[in-house]
Amino acid sequence: MRNYEVGLIVHPDTNQQNLDELLTKIKGWITEAGGTVAKVDVWGKRRLAYVIRKQRDGYYAFLYADLPGAIPATLERNLRLAESIMRFSIIRTES
Numbered sequence: 001m002r003n004y005e006v007g008l009i010v011h012p013d014t015n016q017q018n019l020d021e022l023l024t025k026i027k028g029w030i031t032e033a034g035g036t037v038a039k040v041d042v043w044g045k046r047r048l049a050y051v052i053r054k055q056r057d058g059y060y061a062f063l064y065a066d067l068p069g070a071i072p073a074t075l076e077r078n079l080r081l082a083e084s085i086m087r088f089s090i091i092r093t094e095s
Helices: 016-032 071-081
Strands: 002-010 036-052 055-067 085-092
Touching: 002 016, 002 036, 002 071, 016 036, 016 055, 016 071, 055 071, 055 085, 071 085
Parallel strands: none
Antiparallel strands: 002 055, 002 085, 036 055
């Protein structure tokens, strides 16, 4: 198992309930694949450094997880298909 940080920028029109549901769905993808979520850090709505999909704001969220080797590719595919996620990043971190 390797440690990963999954960073998300979610569309600003998403309400809090939908954001919670999205994070629960992502945690479900991780646990179904055999990983564990160590921490979820939601920063809230912030100004973006540059315009993404004609939006200047977005909700920032970070998930810290332990994942088996092949899972980041599957997780990346699922994150690409989620319409409310404007940007994401999956980074391997040191333990």
